[in-house]
Amino acid sequence: MEYVTLNNGVKIPILGYGVYQVSKEECERCVIDAISVGYRLIDTAQAYFNEEEVGNAILKCGIPREEIFLTTKVWISNYGYEETKKSVLQSMEKLQTNYLDLVLLHQPFNDYYGAYRALEDLYEEKKIRSIGVSNFYPDRLSDICLFNKVTPQVNQVETNPFNQQIYAQKNMIKNNVQIQSWAPFGEGRGDMFKNEVLKKIGDKYNKSIAQVILRWLVQRDIVALAKSTHIERMKENFEIFDFKLSNEDLIEISKLDTKNSLFFNHQTPEAVEFMAQLVEQRKDKI
Ligand SMILES: NC(=O)c1ccc[n+]([C@@H]2O[C@H](COP(=O)([O-])OP(=O)(O)OC[C@H]3O[C@@H](n4cnc5c(N)ncnc54)[C@H](OP(=O)(O)O)[C@@H]3O)[C@@H](O)[C@H]2O)c1
Incomplete structure (x- = not known):
């Protein structure tokens, strides 16, 4: 596994x-499968309703807990200073851990300050x-960076071949914030798993479209989050460190x-x- 160093050294x-x-029914098994395949970063959220199952799996x-990088996200209805504090402590209880590696604000709405x-x-x-934050477009990200004590370590945004976030990534680099990709496959929208350009590139290396996409993200220094409930696909998505895409x-x-966006514009x-x-x-x- 390759690692990226965040702006605070983590x-x-x-x-x-x-x-x-x-x-909920599948989550514990899926996370155990993913960890057995080699994944060490697990991304959940209060609004995914599976924090307890993630905690059980870990x-x-x-x-060891210290070898796993665990992320959760605060949901909008838990925003505001007191509610957020309380809800993060509740998430830690559900996740059965006394610390979290990363906590993100899920959306830029309501009292996110x-x-x-x-x-x-x-x-x-x-x-x-x-x-950190999630779904913060460049203006909101600059705002949160420039008017707070701690610069966010991460901004998690939709990033895939059809929505590449070139400008957003530049702005994150400028502000020293790590970009993280959600929906690297766009959840299959736009027929991404059938795209001819990606397929042709994959064929050269004997790799699938999913592997080409994840490799492309890694080569752009983007932390990628892939989801699958199938262990064979978890393995496939993990086998991206033995080839390199050309210029x-x-x-x-x-x-x-x-x-x-393949989903919707948050603005x-x-x-x-x-x-x-x-x-x-x-x-x-x-
Ligand atoms: N911050 C946010 O607002 C936000 C929003 C969305 C997602 N996320 C995070 O990002 C993660 C990934 O995004 P996502 O789950 O929305 O979408 P995604 O990873 O782009 O796509 C997941 C879909 O692709 C399929 N798939 C996975 N690997 C495949 C492969 N090798 N070949 C063919 N199909 C494959 C999965 O099917 P199967 O499961 O049936 O294999 C699933 O339907 C999420 O799980 C979540 O942690 C965050």
Whole structure:
């Protein structure tokens, strides 16, 4: 496994395993499988409703806790200083751990300033080894970097061949924030797993489209999170450290960028309304 060093010296694996949309029933088995394959970064969130199962898996997997980099995210309804502090401590209970490697603010809506200051305090108290944000577009990221004590260590944003985040990554580098990719495969949208350009490149190295995508992210120094409930695919997605894409390959992939989200643009009023609906739907579950 290769590691990236965050702006505070903490090392994070460059490839991780995410559990979004992994059901409670399957989650413990999936995380144990992923750790057995070699993944050492596990990415969950309060809003994934599987923190307890992730915690069970980490206890049972036989790998010391310190060798696993564990991330969770604070959900919007837990924003505000006091609520965020309380909810992170609850997440730690569910995850059965007395520290977290990374805690992110899941979305840039509601009182994320109060929430961020709670993360800063938990960081100062050494309950959290690193802190950050997710889905913060360049303007919001610069804002949170320039008006707070602790510069976020990570910003997790949708990054894949169809939404390459070139400008956002430049802005993160400028602010000393590590970019992390969610939906590296765009969850298969835009027929990503059938893309001819990616397939042709993969054929040269005897690698799959998924492997080409993850390799491309790693070569751009992007921490990637891949999700699969199938152990064969977890293995496939992990086997990306034995080949290198050429400059010509990188040029071909750069032409696939649409500069648009495969999901939705977080900067529209409709996105805010959608998030408010999600908050309402999830209010009894969080
Ligand atoms: N911060 C955020 O707002 C945010 C949003 C979304 C995701 N995330 C994080 O990022 C992680 C990854 O994103 P994601 O789960 O949305 O999407 P993704 O990793 O782009 O795609 C997952 C989909 O690809 C399939 N897949 C995985 N490996 C494959 C392979 N080798 N060949 C063919 N199909 C394959 C999976 O199917 P099977 O499971 O059936 O194999 C699943 O349907 C999440 O789990 C989560 O931790 C964060």
